[in-house]
Amino acid sequence: MMIADPRSEAVPAVPGHTPEHRTPEHRALEHRARHFRGSLGRFATGVAIVTFDGASRRHGITVNSFTSVSMDPPLVLVSIARIAKAHDELAGRPFAVNILGAEQRQLAMHFAGRPGPDPLWVEGETAPRLSNVLAYFECKPWAAYDGGDHTLYIGEVVDFNYRNGDALAFANSTFTTIPESQLGMEDLL
Ligand SMILES: Cc1cc2nc3c(=O)[nH]c(=O)nc-3n(C[C@H](O)[C@H](O)[C@H](O)COP(=O)(O)O)c2cc1C
Numbered sequence: 001m002m003i004a005d006p007r008s009e010a011v012p013a014v015p016g017h018t019p020e021h022r023t024p025e026h027r028a029l030e031h032r033a034r035h036f037r038g039s040l041g042r043f044a045t046g047v048a049i050v051t052f053d054g055a056s057r058r059h060g061i062t063v064n065s066f067t068s069v070s071m072d073p074p075l076v077l078v079s080i081a082r083i084a085k086a087h088d089e090l091a092g093r094p095f096a097v098n099i100l101g102a103e104q105r106q107l108a109m110h111f112a113g114r115p116g117p118d119p120l121w122v123e124g125e126t127a128p129r130l131s132n133v134l135a136y137f138e139c140k141p142w143a144a145y146d147g148g149d150h151t152l153y154i155g156e157v158v159d160f161n162y163r164n165g166d167a168l169a170f171a172n173s174t175f176t177t178i179p180e181s182q183l184g185m186e187d188l189l
Helices: 024-040 105-110
Strands: 048-053 058-063 067-070 075-081 095-099 121-123 128-130 135-147 150-162 167-171 174-178
Touching (some): 048 128
Antiparallel strands (some): 075 150, 121 128, 167 174
16 A cells, blocks of 8 residues: 655655656656645554564564455455565564554654654564554464565564553545444444
8 A cells, every 4th residue: 555654745856866856757756746745645544563573683663554455364454565664574574563543653753763762662462562552453474465565574463452432543645533433334344
């Protein structure tokens, strides 16, 4: 999934062409990329952080590409940019997906390249995860698929839990809150 990142309002210039050398064709490509990103951003999502221990260090990366995939076996998916520092080390490693609550915007930004105070970690059975998140899924690696400039990492869920509370959401390049409702629609799923 292409992601909407609030840091990247400016669309990168076409490789090999400095801004002053951009032709109308390049500007049209940039406009299309911005339009594509803006269109994708109309799809409201939750916000999650993928955490795992890599060979060199502990990683965390904020994502909104989290998707449930399968009930039996229980599988979930995250799409990680090839250029992300976490990308290569995630291959073949257990990981946790931490779903954020409404009050955890700072945590989302911490793992999106805007470091804040050190987060509180929980040493999970399968992978390190973050304290007091709205829900978590500890996963064993299941598969990885080519997703263009991203890789689709699928994990088999081996442990999970959730707490009550409002959810952190992301739409139109902005964080927002989805209040916890009294009555869900689990019966429709
Ligand atoms: C709300 C939000 C959602 C994001 N979703 C994704 C995503 O699904 N996949 C991804 O690779 N990066 C996503 N990012 C961007 C990464 O969090 C960001 O690029 C990260 O800092 C990359 O890590 P690095 O700087 O260590 O390489 C998202 C960022 C934000 C703020």
